[in-house]
């Protein structure tokens with residue numbers, strides 16, 4: 001496997017060349033409010049392509065969980081459907097759980113053997129590869145994908161039946177409700193697994209806490225050996241494993257699944273991801289701010305090089321005279337780009353005591369239209385099209401940088417605000433506001449050593465009460481300490 005970080009398990013994430021352009025669920029549990037924890041979000045997407053709820057529920061109940069046009073129903077009614085489905089199959093079921101094979105449109109020639117839908121709502125494999133892996137001795141089930149479109153037959157995809165058998169480690173700030181099987185506050189979780197015999201013996205499984213798929217390294221290794229392409233550090237995230245916890249009372253005998261005892265809710269309450277920004281503290285950006293910020297950045301990158309890391313930096317400075325001020329952009333972005341001669345590009349990576357730090361950004365006037373087009377495509381042709389709040393954010397923001405993981409940084413709706421907030425457009429999870437304006441973002445990010453800015457990295461520096469980036473936390477201070485101590489060693 002080229003450059004894949006060695007791990008026991010991998011979480012498949014973003015397959016950039018997905019041939020799947022559209023999808024529909026047969027049955028899917030809608031959102032509901034839990035009477036125990038109050039959660040009303042969708043934090044996991046268990047998928048049971050091989051189970052058919054029409055053998056359990058009445059026609060009236062089936063309409064409530066219809067995957068395309070669900071009928072509105074009370075929380076009680078949804079909970080009642082949930083109870084019947086859980087009792088029948090003894091599997092975890094909650095908001096977002098789907099049943100039956102996902103109906104997919106395959107409109108491009110498939111390149112890779114695997115494909116995963118956003119938010120882990122389905123995991124696909126090409127049938128030939130599935131059969132070869134079975135011939136190698138891997139034991140698993142699949143159903144034929146319900147596929148249409150020009151390349152459906154050629155792709156010949158099957159949807160894998162992943163048993164829910166793994167447990168994710170939850171940071172102390174997160175609680176898990178053993179009634180509705182959701183975590184709060186709703187945020188992205190690190191793929192850290194608890195070690196159990198159940199996961200060691202499986203080629204792949206889903207986790208109870210967030211319904212994430214995990215592939216074992218022996219399974220991934222065999223697939224690569226058999227010629228599966230597209231598996232690499234961009235599509236597979238390593239999942240670390242820690243010793244297993246003491247199991248609580250089992251509730252899902254069918255899967256051997258155990259859930260933790262109910263923990264008190266975090267007193268800080270729910271995380272306000274899309275919280276409104278305070279108008280009194282907005283910061284304007286100006287050329288002096290940008291040049292000071294660029295000086296600080298260059299100083300940082302020089303230090304990175306002194307510490308043995310790699311760093312590259314470029315602006316459109318050479319062509320500054322030729323560069324005309326961009327029109328039709330929020331003022332803050334236009335000011336930044338003008339001060340940078342139309343382009344700002346930098347990246348660095350640094351190894352400190354075996355720990356890798358890296359960051360970078362590319363903002364280029366010439367790429368802005370393409371970002372806007374690509375985001376509109378995401379908003380209209382993927383799962384985002386089904387989530388009105390997300391869709392509006394993707395369509396109304398002005399994306400200014402695309403990230404290697406498929407996400408975007410953008411400025412929020414500026415028809416509403418002249419100095420819009422910086423938003424993180426996440427292609428496989430909820431999007432969120434990172435900072436109240438561009439100046440604040442640039443400043444806070446500098447305080448965090450310009451790391452990321454992928455959300456999996458920035459997530460550690462989000463203030464739960466506002467949902468935004470914060471460089472004044474203890475964690476951020478520790479990060480700066482790491483840089484500082486290395487800096488002293490590097491220069492002494």
Ligand SMILES: [Zn+2]
Nearest residue numbers: 034037177180
């Ligand atoms: Zn609950």
